[in-house]
Amino acid sequence: MNSAFDDIKEGDEHIITHRGFSRTDFVKYAGAGGDFNPIHHDESFAKMSGNESVFGMGMLTASMLSRVLTDWFGATSVKKYAIRFKSRLWPGDNVVFKGVVSKIYEEDGVKHVDIDLSATNQKDEVLIQAQGTCRPWVPQ
């Protein structure tokens, strides 16, 4: 169904970038995703908790990182997606979202691709590390 699976090789990469994350990005994700922890939108609450400012939800960064998989292998391709949060996303950050194919194999006769994923800011700090598994999926 998706040709990305046909000629894929270990070490292949796919990259997405997002420049200048804003507080508005955080608020849009709060509304869309339902995370109303004030630490992500209320500057005085965030400062009272010892932070320089509000910071982005881990799931915002993780959701944008998942786009590497769906852009590359298709909207229905994701079988597994496991995320570990490492550093926080701050207003103004420029972030590179990257996937690298680590393994290609067959399971029940279906091609599977494992992908190592990371989101990295302009200071080369890793915000998220993740692992994805994609396979072609067609309606049964």
Added chain:
Amino acid sequence: MFGSPVALINPPGLPVERGKIHEFSNAIGDANPMFHDEIAAKAAGLPSVVAPPTYCATQAFFATPDQAKVMMELGLDLRFVLHGGQEFEFVRPLFAGDQLTPHQGEISSYTKEGKRGGLMKFVDIYSHFTDQNGNVVVRIKNTIIQTGGVVKE
């Protein structure tokens, strides 16, 4: 906890909605037509628009508005709580029109010595969603970490 009241019990069979998928996809800057355009999705042989992989984290948030209460019961201080990780395992993709029912699984908590000293408390929360046919469609593990502050055993 954050002001206005919210429903404490989420109704089973919460629908995955096109409008919510559209809003969510826009919030993550994703213009993939399979997330927005029902005609394009149907032309591709799909029942409707696809929900992005992390969309069900939003469902999970709506499913457990008592998460704040769970955190309090576990002795976590919201000011110092971070999201440590999340894992999704999909049996199939989710589509607009699906009706999901959340099921809370096991909660396990443990403490570890932090790299900069001090105890860190980890809480793993397992859950899964079933669809309108009663089949499990996605399994989720959510890890919450409390760093700093006063960690209670």
